[in-house]
Amino acid sequence: MSNSILVVGGGFSGLTAALEAAEAGYDVYLVEKESYLGGRVAQLNKYFPKLCPPTCGLEINFKRLKTNPRVTFYTLADVTSVSGEPGNYTVEVTVNPRYTTPQCTNCKPGEEAASTEVPNEFNFGMDTRKGIYMPHPMSYPNQCVVDPSIAASDEGKAIADAMPAGSVDLSQQPETVTLNVGAIVMATGWKPYDPNNMDNLHFSEFDNVVTNMMVERMASPSGPTGGKIVRPSDNEEPKVIGFCQCAGSRDENHLAFCSYICCMATLKQITYLREQNPESEIYVFYIDIRSPGRKYENFYAKIKADEKVHFIKGKVADIKAGNEPGNVILVAEDTIGGGRVEQEVDLAVLATGMQPVGAESKISGIDYDQDGFVVEKDGIIPCGCAKRPIDVVSSAQSATAAALKAIQVVRRAG
Amino acid sequence: MSEYTKIKPDLDFVKGVMDAGGDTVNRCYQCATCSIVCPLSTEDSPFPRKEMLWAQWGLASKVSGDVDVWLCHQCGDCSAYCPRDAKPGDVLGAIRANAIKYYAEPKSLANLLSTSKGIISTVIASMVVVLFVALIWSFVTGESWPIPKGTVEYHKFLSVIPIDIIYLSLAGFVAWVSYKGVTRFWEDISKGAGLGESYTGTAPRPALGPLFKEYVVPAVKEILAHERFKKCGAAAERAQGHLWTLWAFIILFIVTNLAMFYADILGNLFPNSGFHSPLALYNPIKILGNIGAVMLIAGIWMLKSMREQKTEEGIFKSSAQDWNLIWLIFAVGVTGLAAEIFRLIGIRIIAYPTYWLHLGCVATLFLALPFTKFAHLLYRTTAYVFQRYAADVKAGEAGFGMELPGEPEEEH
Numbered sequence: 001m002s003n004s005i006l007v008v009g010g011g012f013s014g015l016t017a018a019l020e021a022a023e024a025g026y027d028v029y030l031v032e033k034e035s036y037l038g039g040r041v042a043q044l045n046k047y048f049p050k051l052c053p054p055t056c057g058l059e060i061n062f063k064r065l066k067t068n069p070r071v072t073f074y075t076l077a078d079v080t081s082v083s084g085e086p087g088n089y090t091v092e093v094t095v096n097p098r099y100t101t102p103q104c105t106n107c108k109p110g111e112e113a114a115s116t117e118v119p120n121e122f123n124f125g126m127d128t129r130k131g132i133y134m135p136h137p138m139s140y141p142n143q144c145v146v147d148p149s150i151a152a153s154d155e156g157k158a159i160a161d162a163m164p165a166g167s168v169d170l171s172q173q174p175e176t177v178t179l180n181v182g183a184i185v186m187a188t189g190w191k192p193y194d195p196n197n198m199d200n201l202h203f204s205e206f207d208n209v210v211t212n213m214m215v216e217r218m219a220s221p222s223g224p225t226g227g228k229i230v231r232p233s234d235n236e237e238p239k240v241i242g243f244c245q246c247a248g249s250r251d252e253n254h255l256a257f258c259s260y261i262c263c264m265a266t267l268k269q270i271t272y273l274r275e276q277n278p279e280s281e282i283y284v285f286y287i288d289i290r291s292p293g294r295k296y297e298n299f300y301a302k303i304k305a306d307e308k309v310h311f312i313k314g315k316v317a318d319i320k321a322g323n324e325p326g327n328v329i330l331v332a333e334d335t336i337g338g339g340r341v342e343q344e345v346d347l348a349v350l351a352t353g354m355q356p357v358g359a360e361s362k363i364s365g366i367d368y369d370q371d372g373f374v375v376e377k378d379g380i381i382p383c384g385c386a387k388r389p390i391d392v393v394s395s396a397q398s399a400t401a402a403a404l405k406a407i408q409v410v411r412r413a414g
Numbered sequence: 415m416s417e418y419t420k421i422k423p424d425l426d427f428v429k430g431v432m433d434a435g436g437d438t439v440n441r442c443y444q445c446a447t448c449s450i451v452c453p454l455s456t457e458d459s460p461f462p463r464k465e466m467l468w469a470q471w472g473l474a475s476k477v478s479g480d481v482d483v484w485l486c487h488q489c490g491d492c493s494a495y496c497p498r499d500a501k502p503g504d505v506l507g508a509i510r511a512n513a514i515k516y517y518a519e520p521k522s523l524a525n526l527l528s529t530s531k532g533i534i535s536t537v538i539a540s541m542v543v544v545l546f547v548a549l550i551w552s553f554v555t556g557e558s559w560p561i562p563k564g565t566v567e568y569h570k571f572l573s574v575i576p577i578d579i580i581y582l583s584l585a586g587f588v589a590w591v592s593y594k595g596v597t598r599f600w601e602d603i604s605k606g607a608g609l610g611e612s613y614t615g616t617a618p619r620p621a622l623g624p625l626f627k628e629y630v631v632p633a634v635k636e637i638l639a640h641e642r643f644k645k646c647g648a649a650a651e652r653a654q655g656h657l658w659t660l661w662a663f664i665i666l667f668i669v670t671n672l673a674m675f676y677a678d679i680l681g682n683l684f685p686n687s688g689f690h691s692p693l694a695l696y697n698p699i700k701i702l703g704n705i706g707a708v709m710l711i712a713g714i715w716m717l718k719s720m721r722e723q724k725t726e727e728g729i730f731k732s733s734a735q736d737w738n739l740i741w742l743i744f745a746v747g748v749t750g751l752a753a754e755i756f757r758l759i760g761i762r763i764i765a766y767p768t769y770w771l772h773l774g775c776v777a778t779l780f781l782a783l784p785f786t787k788f789a790h791l792l793y794r795t796t797a798y799v800f801q802r803y804a805a806d807v808k809a810g811e812a813g814f815g816m817e818l819p820g821e822p823e824e825e826h
Contacts, residue, residue: 200451200495246445251497287445317450317495333446333460340450340457 001088003414004029005406006181008079008363011039012392013384014187015061016399021185021406022070029179030073031093036139037062037073039189041392043122043136043213045220045227048268049299054392055138062140074177075141082184082365086379087413091179097172099146099156100132104167107132107144113162115155118147120224123217124192126232127224132159132168137222146170182410183381185402186366186374190354190385193248193255201247201350202319206328207233209319209348211247212265219272229276231347233326238280238346241273242330244316245286249353257371259353260389263290266351267303274306282309283343285316285332312341319348354389379413381405423472427512431469435733436508441500442466448492448502453645454485461485462492462502469505478516479606481804483509484790484797487642489649490729504731511735514789517595524785530738533778537745540781541774547580548572566757566765567692572773574678584780591784596796603797607804620803628806633798638664648729652720658713659743665706672699692757704754711747714740735787742782745775 003026007018010032018030036042037058044054065071076096084090110132119125122136131150134142144167150156151170160168192213195203203209208231210218221227231238243266248254266284273280289311291300303309314332322329322344330348334341359372367375374382383402384395431439444467449460461482468476477483483506492502518524526532545560548571552559555570562570604617612618620629636642638660643653676699693700718740725732749772756765782788 246497250443250445252499253495253497287443315445315447315497317447331450333449333463335444335446335463338459340455340460 001414002180002182003027003410004179004181005183005185005403005410006031006079006089006091006179007185007187009039009187009189009357009384009386010034010037010073010075011187011189011384011395012041012057012061013189013386013395013399013402014039014185015058015065016396017185017187017383017403017406018071018073019061019064019068020400020403022068023064024403024407026070026407026410028071029093029181030071031077031079032073032075033078034135035076035098035145036135036141037065037075038138038140042138043217043220045216045223045272046268047392048264049295051268051271057392058138058140065140076145077177079363082363082380086409087182089181089184089379091181091184093177093179095175095177096148097151097174098143099148099151099170099172100144100168101166102141102143104144104163105134105142107134107163109162109164110144110146110159110168113155113158114150115158116150118149123224124211124214126214126217131155132163182413183379183406185399185406186380186382186386187384187399187402188357188363188374188386190356190389191360193259193352193355195247195350195352197254198248198350200318201244201316203350206319206321206348207231208238208326208328208346209350211350211352212243212262212269213352215269215272215349216265219269229273229347231326236346237277238273239277240281240283240345240347242283242285242316242328242343242345242348243269243351244319244330244348245284245289245351246315247350247352249351250287255353255355255371257389258290260290261391262351262353264296264299264391266349267291267300269349270303270306270309274308280308283330283345284309284311285314285330285343286311287313287315312337312343314341316348354385356386356389358386379409381409421471421473424474425472427474427477428469428472430512431505431508434508434511435731436469436501436505438499438501439466439469439505441498442470442496442502443498445497447495447497451491451495451647452486453489453491453647454487454642456482456485462506465506465509466500466502469509476606477509478513478602481603481607481797481800483513484794485642485801486510487646487649487653488730489647489652490724491647493730494648501731503729507730507733510790510793511733511787513599513793514785514787517598517793518785518789519591519594523781527738527778527782527785528735530734530741533738533742533782536778536781537771537774540777541770544572544580544770544773544777547576551576560770561762561766563762566760566762568753568757568766568769569692571766571769574674574681577773578674578678581777581780584777588780588783592789592792595784595789596792599793599796600800603800604804607800607808609804609807618807625799625803629799629802633795633802637795637798649724652717652724655713655716655718655720658709659717660713662706662710662713662747665702666710669699669703669706673703695758704751707747707751707754711744711751714743714747718744739782739787742775742779746772746779749775 005021005026006029007014008031010030015037018028022028041054047054074095076098078094080092080094082089082091111130114130114132116131117128120127120129131147132144134144156170160170192211195211215229217223218225218229249259270282289300291297312334314335316330316332318331320329327344327346328348330343332341356372358368358374362368369375374386376382381402383398446463449455449463455461459482465483486506488503488507490503515524549559551572557570601617609618640653640657644650721732724730749768753769753772756768
């Protein structure tokens with residue numbers, strides 16, 4: 001029997017669930033597969049509808065985490081199996097090496113010694129990083145990572161030599177940790193749906209077809225373009241931008257469900273673009289604009305009032321090369337005005353949806369539905385986007401609820 | 415209160431579409447992916463998104479006035495990309511099946527021929543009629559009935575005069591029903607396309623000369639080459655079998671007419687001149703006829719295999735009507751060729767019944783033209799013609815005063 005709670009996933013939901021439970025007096029293990037906490041929220045430029053930076057919300061949670069001794073967290077860690085019953089679960093966790101020590105907070109000397117550059121996945125491959133890197137400027141823990149692919153190579157040794165003594169430790173090995181917990185909160189979150197799956201949108205063929213998460217990274221001051229949204233083909237500022245809603249969502253060939261956030265994300269990104277260039281012209285191709293609730297509806301109304309933003313009711317079903325170099329043409333049927341529309345744009349943004357992580361990587365001992373969302377059962381409580389597609393506010397609420405349910409489970413069992 | 419239109423849904427129409435294979439219609443949420451992925455969809459009037467909405471809402475008059483449902487060759491691309499699995503391709507197929515019934519008169523024949531039982535009954539009924547006529551004819555010729563003696567020559571059973579009496583009157587009936595259906599269809603699609611009415615209150619129709627020269631000939635040329643069908647996404651392979659079948663029908667139609675002239679007219683005018691049927695195997699008409707028969711069997715077999723494969727892959731659904739027509743055409747081809755082979759071998763006992771069965775199948779196929787899926791020959795061709803004509807009328811190029819009233823010029 002155990003009174004501790006395991007939280008799988010250290011994004012906004014996982015952090016919230018872990019802290020709420022810990023602050024109520026329970027010991028919590030937080031397991032995160034990336035090298036930093038904060039998850040997808042760490043990649044965002046602004047929240048909708050307040051348009052404030054997500055870093056402040058994360059900062060508050062990190063501060064709570066630092067001051068709470070009850071939370072033990074692992075990064076670069078995978079839960080490999082779950083067994084047992086409510087009140088008494090045995091969980092196997094593999095903790096992968098970071099190859100650095102906590103005092104390693106500045107990678108500069110190591111970066112200079114590193115030779116290979118790999119696409120930076122944090123920025124969706126829009127820039128590169130070295131074999132030793134800080135995941136992102138605000139990352140928590142604020143500790144460098146050595147890429148495991150070079151840890152055993154000469155390049156790894158060169159990096160270790162260049163860094164201050166005692167900060168790089170290439171001898172680290174993966175460790176297996178066995179945890180005994182009373183309840184499990186699943187906060188494994190989501191990943192952007194792969195736009196290559198929609199063969200009619202030709203994502204890989206055109207440089208200037210990007211995803212909404214790529215726009216988010218470009219708009220971020222810490223992103224690959226220093227906060228400017230540009231066309232990847234020539235780094236020029238786009239004047240005419242097209243948004244393709246429901247790119248893969250509400251589609252039985254892809255994600256059968258509505259991803260909930262893409263409409264609001266597009267409306268938010270329109271504010272980035274209109275602010276960046278008041279001359280810019282925006283075309284939004286949609287099936288329905290879903291902006292639930294009074295705050296979101298008001299936000300939509302504000303964007304709709306902008307005469308430079310055009311909403312066309314019809315899903316983009318084909319993207320082809322434009323007449324001007326680098327441009328693309330979005331093809332859809334305007335179901336209200338009638339007729340086929342071919343809109344040439346400088347930059348096309350695919351509003352791709354949220355695929356639950358469970359769709360592709362499942363943990364043995366956890367139940368998933370056909371889409372990959374975690375199915376709740378006594379003692380295993382999903383929250384955030386592991387449960388259903390939701391925004392950050394709702395994720396925090398569902399995480400708090402999950403924390404309470406987890407507490408109930410351990411109290412009942414104990 | 416802003417202006418609004420009250421919609422009167424025709425629920426029977428919706429039910430008819432759903433029963434005919436369009437049961438997925440209500441899944442559609444109008445994203446219009448189908449209208450863009452369709453390789454045949456047009457710029458000004460994309461389909462099948464709007465047809466899905468009309469079918470859901472029971473707007474029967476909108477659908478009946480819509481020429482676009484006939485421009486679809488059911489490749490299934492729309493269904494493959496449909497995010498709701500609403501299968502627009504199947505829905506349009508169901509709408510076409512209903513339209514054929516709607517334009518066919520009398521309805522009782524359309525209902526009879528819509529089932530395989532009905533088709534078999536029609537074949538049997540036709541055979542009874544043929545047998546009865548043959549009995550009467552045997553008194554004229556003095557041949558024994560039902561299986562004449564001596565070498566197998568089918569004119570002994572039923573010669574050209576009674577055959578012409580049966581089949582020409584049948585053809586006349588079919589032509590009349592077809593004409594009625596096509597003209598009603600033309601009225602509806604003219605209204606649907608907003609072409610306005612002529613001063614007599616009917617839909618504008620081009621005069622016969624321009625109709626043929628400007629519209630029918632180019633449309634038929636396009637059909638003979640299957641230009642559009644071949645563009646039709648996943649169904650491109652299906653076009654091959656269809657092209658063979660169509661050309662086989664054309665060849666057999668020509669052969670039948672030549673044979674009628676050769677044997678029926680010349681043969682009867684000059685009884686002992688060798689113009690008699692059966693024609694010799696080296697006679698060019700006979701050679702052409704045999705090529706047509708083989709092409710018909712091969713073409714329909716290709717269509718059957720392709721339909722089976724596509725149905726199995728879930729690209730489209732196949733209804734009883736689809737299979738009935740395929741098997742009926744197959745039966746016509748096989749019985750015809752078999753009758754010829756048995757005649758050549760000289761097995762009387764099998765040859766005459768086979769020929770008798772063949773006559774029954776042919777009569778049923780004749781009758782099927784305006785009443786079954788076979789009517790796509792009429793309506794799709796009309797749609798191809800109309801599409802050209804409507805475009806000209808809208809562009810003000812159709813001549814004969816049928817242009818739409820344009821914007822009045824501003825007075826200065």
